[in-house]
Amino acid sequence: MSLTLYYTPRSRSFCALWLLEELGLEYKLESFDISAGRHKQADYLLLNPMGKVPLVMDGDIPVSELAAIAIYLSDRYSKERLSPAIRSSERPAYLKWILFSSALMEPAYAEKMFNWEIPARRSIAWSSFDQMLEILTNHIAQNTWVLGDKFSSADVLIGSNLHVGQVVLGIIPKEGPIAEYLLRLTKRDGFIRAMDIEKRESDRFPMKA
Structure with a gap:
């Protein structure tokens, strides 16, 4: 071991x-x-x-x-x-969503929870909580998993953040595409x-x- x-x-x-x-x-x-x-x-x-x-x-x-x-x-x-091969055409999207979970979702959560006031003229790395959620919702609405029909470790990272956001923090919707996606995740044996x-x-x- x-x-x-x-x-x-x-x-x-x-x-x-x-x-x-x-x-x-x-x-x-x-x-x-x-x-x-x-x-x-x-x-x-x-x-x-x-x-x-x-x-x-x-x-x-x-x-x-x-x-x-x-x-x-x-x-x-x-x-x-759980991960596309290095030369796979799915690899760039996989890496994007892996990093989306930490580079965009986590600071956006902090913005929401701490009520940070971000001036409209300022450019910040995560854009905003609302835009982060909109982008993720629109993507999930069209796909079973973040890479389409194939579950990957990107779903574990994205899903874990969404689970915390919904169940613990109460900032993620309890209905709609994100809620349906979370329900699929929570039925997995690994989860x-x-x-x-x-x-x-x-x-x-x-x-x-």
Whole structure:
């Protein structure tokens, strides 16, 4: 078993957990209570200087940042099941949606949650929450998965963010194309297994008052 996932419940590391379950790989789960500060200890910071989760270890190779984790694991272990081949015509769209999840969705979520006032004349990397959601909704309305008929690890990243946005943050619509897409995702065996683990680990490490 060469893969280890450093994981905390109720965090972005659920996305990496779900990805590993979709890949069907054996892995060791190093789960901890984030309030205990494990991710800020010296040995952990040597592997991920940002001191964040998730972190995947492939043998002695550390892989951090969700987009990098998704690309690395899918290319290395899925035999093109969850990622198009390097020379595939689908590869550019795959990479775009992988990066869309972190480079556009996450800052747009922050804009929405923190009520950032962005002057119309200013150009920002994620444009706006409303435009991000419009672009994603229009795309999903025409496709079963983000690459059309083929499920990929891009769906895990996009879907994980949408799930958090809908269920936890309440900023993603509960009806329409996005809601239907999320319903398809939550019926996948990989998602169900990952959610069972998430619930188990959340019980192990309950939120402190």
